[in-house]
Amino acid sequence: MSKIIARLGLGSCGIAAGAEDVWVELKKVINDNSMPVTMEKTACIGMCFEEPVLELSGEGKPKVMLGKVESKDIKGILDGYLNDKLEYGNIILHEHEEAVHNELIANQQRIVLRNCGVIDPESLEDYEATGGYQALRKALSMKPTDIIDMVKESGLRGRGGAGFSTGMKWQFAHNAAGHKKYVVCNADEGDPGAFMDRSTLEGDPHAIIEGMIIGAYAMGADEGYLYVRAEYPMAIKHLRKAIADAEAKEYLGQNIMATGFKFELHIKEGAGAFVCGEETALMQSIEGKRGMPTIRPPFPAEAGLWGKPTNINNVESWANIPWIITHGAAEFRKFGTEKSPGTKVFALAGKIKNSGLIEVPMGMTLHDVIYKVGGGIKDDKKFKGVQLGGPSGGCVPASLLDTTVDYDSINKTGAIMGSGGMVVMDEETCMVDIARFFLNFTQNESCGKCTFCRIGTRRMLEILTRITQGKGVMEDIEKLEQLAVQIIKSSLCGLGQTAPNPVLTTLRYFKDEYIAHIVDKKCPAHSCEALVTYEIVPDKCVGCTLCARKCPVNCISGTVKQVHTIDQSKCIKCGACYTSCKFNAITKD
Template identity: 60%
Template sequence: MVKLVVGLGSCGIAAGGNKIVQAIEDEIAKRGLDVELEKTGCIGMCYLEPIVDVIDDKGNKTTYGRVTPEMVVDIFDRHIGKGEVLREHVVGGEGAGGSFLKKQVRIALRNCGIINPESIDDYINNNGYKAAEKALMEMSPEEVIDEMKVSGLRGRGGAGFPTWFKWNATRTAQGKPKYIVCNADEGDPGAFMDRSILEGDPHSVLEGMLIAGYAIGAEEGIIYVRAEYPLAIKRLEIAIEQAKERGMLGKDIMGTGFNFDIRIKAGAGAFVCGEETALIASLEGERGMPRLKPPFPAQSGYWGKPTNINNVETYANVPWIIFNGGKAFAAMGTEKSKGTKVFALAGKIKNGGLVEVPMGIPLRDVIYEIGGGIKDDKKIKGVQMGGPSGGCIPASLLDTPVDYESIVKTGAIMGSGGMIVMDETTCMVDMARFFLDFTQKESCGKCIHCRLGTKRMLEILERICAGNGKEEDLDLLEELAVKVKEGSLCGLGQTAPNPVLSTLKYFRDEYEAHIRDKKCPAKQCKALITYTIDPEKCRSCGLCAKKCPVNTIKGEKKQPYEIIQDGCIKCGNCLEVCPFGAVTVE
């Protein structure tokens, strides 16, 4: 039987995946064919969605990208009807996406885009729950922790703390009950790693939590997931129900006498709740605000009891490690950064999506060999790593290995895996302003340095972008940044100045141009740019005047048009529509 598999992660649905499903259902009904239709999660090639796999009765798979309802008819007519592959739409090999998966090693993403995330049978057929069976039936809790130590897995949520150490600290801590918490409060702009795993392979996270629960002696697990991820929550609910029905969750799991259950808590979208003590406060029904450490959650966490907190990607790695052995995981990566890491490629990149690569791979390879390079073949300016808590790595450092230590040396952080690519049209001052605006708004307000310090820094950046900056602003920015980092209670405030400090370090000339020359080199800050029409190139077509929303472009037939500067709102419409290149930005 022929099987059609449609990618229905959030990216696939946003690109029109549900319309493709409807088109396929219509064709099956119209033609009376015995064709199986199935859904899957995101394979990572978000830029090629909607994606459809055609699997023939011999198991041969052909993947099509950017599928439209019209293409569905072609697939039925030519591929299914005549056995003729639509070469122009094939993904992989010499076609689109051919190099995207080539350098990847998929462990956390091993099932994403492969299995039906709403089918426990699909997961079990891909070695699902075999690691849990091995741990519960063949290993002691101490042996499980030792295997995690051998693997060298570090927490993938940002800090990179050794996973085994946290597990062991929670296991040996005094007090019962003990809790397992999955931090799925993914709040970084441009990051969608956790969401895609939850949508594409929820059982891997449940199994990882189950193994962690056994290792530390916990009987309850909680997944704290942001409410803005409705599809992830829906598929988690289905997975939890299926796992309970199969005896993988609940009482006396696999007849071992071990009890473990998991529930979901939907967070309200506060960025600060990604910090573990603020997350715990939110779980307890309090306002999400961090507290001083120690005591750490391993000693006193949820309701004052020993609590282990890891993020989605960390738990998704656990079943693979236990099933294949810690040495297999440790064989990948670098001496201090073992295994693989998932990154969300976003921004000015041709092949935006999810990638999983061995630690230590050069940043340049991720951007150019996997990501396909910069959109419109422009020059790369930098890469923001670690989200608003991270920093900007300039083009001159693209050969930096992607591992915890090397990334920190540049002034950025690994973070949870956001990787936002910026080209020559990106204003680095405005980029720093954007991220600081985000962290300033997301500050819980508990400590003065974060609450007021980020506000003062943002005001300076806004002043510089508006053309009102002063020479002393740069020294003041650096002074404030140090104070905010030193005086803030939690990671939000301690890392909020990073985008400012890294751009000041590598792109100080752009700050100086804004202040001294009253110019934005990237031509993005509206207060510092002017749109003009070159009378030599203008052909008096009038397109610019028609698209001007404020009617400030004047002209007559056979005479060059002119922009009245006093009324210009600098929207850029004239630049976009001019077919003769007569509009310039200075």
């Protein structure tokens, strides 16, 4: 029997799905049966919906990946694979044969995620084996200005969302006067519904670190910070180990690769403030202050951290850098569009079948992203819209699904590319409620510095809440539009300037839903609690008692074989009765 490798995904999503138990069982089965199997760890390959995910490979055997693996399956899986008789109901990838998600991977182009779910993120050797730190070696033999030119030529645009040319930013920091400069990685991924950066940090920390060292060399910085959300403990753990390992091998430190170049890298844990994703607020936070944005100019490239020239890029931008240095700008430009070269990582979530992390070339249509890569809508319900760009973005309706994924096309819809959160909504999602959800978020997270952002978002939230409760009036729509314009005009930073976007886009594409709430006092999606009532149809109820047992607040009364009734005063409108009834005897209106 030849030696085989069993590689298990142990990213945050894998662990949440029970991968740690599977790991323990793997070890036990291999030891108990003296199987010729080596166990390896990796992070998230992106198919979060299939976690825990196990990959098997070996000499003369096809590489296969299995989804939703449970401890009880392990013995059978390993026996089967070793004897070339693998039988398992959920083979998600197969090297030679048809498998459910072969196409999901084939439609992707993985540059940023090249190593995620492939290597052990805690192993420097694994990273080196894929060509890791060779880009740094190459960069250190180049002139700093040539590196900057290369990044400029690649056309890489800031993946944090704004889409400014990374090369230009580097040029500004390079040109700035002074000997002390900083580079910063913005890993304060705060958009709800977005986890691209978490997966990259967990899955390939060295790629980001290598990108930062190259950037520091090009711009003349000798110190850097990784500002990471404290809610990402595994990302922080992997980064700490990666920095220590890189220091030990002199990829970081006082004499990098014996060239005399110095660079020190620190981790700063965030403390929970969305606004710190804004670059000037982020720098305030690194300095130990309240994270409140400051006026630009001066831009960070002139006077940033502690008044010194500073360059800030996001996780995904940094992770692109080693690839660009290794393969060249022209190769990078082969992917994507003229104005938005390269790829983009998206976190697919919400009512979509294949929720997880994907990377596609820019220029793909939203339709292909959602249906070809994402597998379509969960339970084959009707697609209603897709939310792009989180609280700063907007909802794109079905009629615009042919929009291509690039900065300029998405901006035209009123949404923004953002950092890559893509939340899919179906007919059961209420768009007024979604607007309210985001306004609630930005209102909470507004730092309070600018009056219109601080008070205006609160007024918008009050209006939206009123509408979702069926207490709105038609003038509210006009008020929302007025407030939106004022907030955009009078806010200092991106948070306020984009906060009204979710309201503006839903007003633009889903105005009929606002009107239904206001005029008919109905929520077309049956989602706004105050406008929904559950009732039992006496003719259909057979008295099976299932709904009464499912009800978490015991508000359904009735005995066996008797018609049940719902006490509306106690009902929390959770819908448990509605989904559990096997006789369609409960109505929702």
